[in-house]
Amino acid sequence: MEVRWEEAGARVLLPAPLRLSDTLMCGQAFRWSVAGEGEFCGVVGQQAVRLRQETDGFFISPCTPETFEGLWRGYFDLDFDYAACESALCADEVMGGMAAACRGLHLLNQPVWECLLSFLVSANNNIGRIRGSMEALAKMSGTALEGGVYALPTPAQLGAFSEAQLRACGLGYRAPYVQETARAVADGFALGALAELPYEEAKRKLMTLKGVGEKVADCVLLFSCGHREAFPVDVWVERAMRRVYPALQGDRKAIGAFARQTYGSYAGLAQQYLFHYLRNLEKEGQHA
């Protein structure tokens, strides 16, 4: 990897492709939007940035060496060996093809609070509404950034809002979950420690929060705590797994256990590939 510093930002050159569109729009983060052909804008933490897809990497602006090292390098998972992952998954007849088809799709390592908030809101919800709620929450927090966008509320800010205010952001019956969990985090629930705990322990701890079940916990562990063996099983992944492993028995919990056993620390990426494959690539194939 090589970073070339320019006036407006940074040009990041990568040994293997990073497909921004698949990575940003596949439902692991909800604050990115398309800003033109191969261009995206979004907010992560206190940073509002634009990205441009390039054949050998991407361009990001604004970006300083400090924010690159402190945030973006990890966020875009730039140090992970995706080639090694692909060859490992090739040992499995089903996953090998999917990994190759999804080449360039990266996991994002997101700030843990905004990831938790996103997936609390995501429960039994659709992407359009999730995005709308996140924007409304950010606006309500009032922390303005460059370009007329807003940072998400902190746990303390969010916990101070009334349930009615939260419902006005479209949270529906999730409003009390969000409020209660925000207050727990503001009161010292150690989100940052989850990355240091073993996967099972971190998951149990997360699930003590209101509104956090198995699926939401696995999303948080995978997308912001570096627990790559987490395998969130939603309706789509369940559907995909049953299709590609017709002999697979049991409920969602059993499917998750099977995936961790089969793919090990690559389970989380396998889940991304399954999800993306079923929702996007297969559709494209049908249209062709």
Add this chain to the structure above:
DNA sequence: CCGCAGGCCTTAG
């Protein structure tokens, strides 16, 4: 009008 959308919580058996 009805069922679902990237589930979770509560209650009943």
Add this chain to the structure above:
DNA sequence: CTAAGGCCTGCG
């Protein structure tokens, strides 16, 4: 412990 219901709300 497992299995149903109910739940905000917009869209097909």
